[in-house]
């Protein structure tokens with residue numbers, strides 16, 4: 001059983017316990033991050049015994065770290081590091097710790113694999129394994145928080161749901177994980193504004209987020225403002241044409257008052273021409289938005305290559321001249337296959353790390 005708030009409430013009701021016990025237990029699991037019912041001292045001995053006889057708190061493990069030795073060598077933890085985590089059922093997922101200036105960002109996976117098969121993405125090509133539970137997402141954050149403390153003595157400053165999988169195909173669990181990570185009276189407590197949920201543009205999910213009251217940021221992988229090309233790059237875009245996506249974004253802007261970030265990965269000779277920049281300008285200027293241009297990281301056996309620097313500069317100039325807000329980001333972690341679109345799991349040797357289940 002996954003220990004969500006709702007499930008814990010059910011369990012407490014079945015055991016004839018008052019409702020507040022569920023919140024107490026949840027805090028023991030996700031704030032104190034206890035892996036032993038016996039140690040939950042604010043809970044009666046008889047309830048602890050009942051829980052221990054019926055349920056288990058299982059632990060996950062970091063099975064491989066890439067980039068660690070070079071990170072240590074920098075002395076300030078300023079190197080992107082990729083973690084391979086084994087879930088309790090042996091499923092493997094990857095998470096990435098991305099330092100940048102004052103920021104320390106945890107890039108978290110929402111699914112093991114992904115069913116959407118975007119043509120440029122290693123995760124899509126490994127196929128879909130399963131949705132992750134909420135605890136498996138909070139677990140990734142806690143593992144990366146532990147690493148951050150070890151490396152810098154500091155805290156994670158940002159969380160992005162941009163690892164393996166499409167978060168909006170697993171939105172209930174993402175929302176549950178966000179609620180745990182932002183819990184005000186929890187030891188790990190981060191503002192919703194420091195969390196970004198990313199999507200390829202699943203309209204129903206965007207509408208749900210808009211109506212949910214969440215104040216997290218929303219990033220939409222656009223990659224082209226041409227419908228046909230977009231479908232070639234991301235087949236699921238065929239189900240959500242740009243016009244329909246646009247209506248969902250307008251609704252999101254209106255209901256939340258927040259901008260969206262369009263993520264646009266520049267692919268040499270594919271979506272980086274002057275005409276592509278014009279199409280993007282025409283599309284984006286209708287919305288409250290920012291544009292985040294990122295370099296493509298070549299993946300062995302994939303047909304795509306990053307845009308030439310001159311082409312990228314011309315593309316950026318076009319957007320800026322049109323008055324759009326643009327950031328250009330060199331996607332980090334390419335050397336360890338931890339950059340955007342490069343995550344795909346492979347098993348490796350084990351090293352332990354605790355977590356709650």
Ligand code: SF4
Pocket residue numbers: 114115116117118121122123124125163164165166200341
């Ligand atoms: S880019 Fe995202 S949505 Fe597309 S296949 Fe990769 S993980 Fe899935």
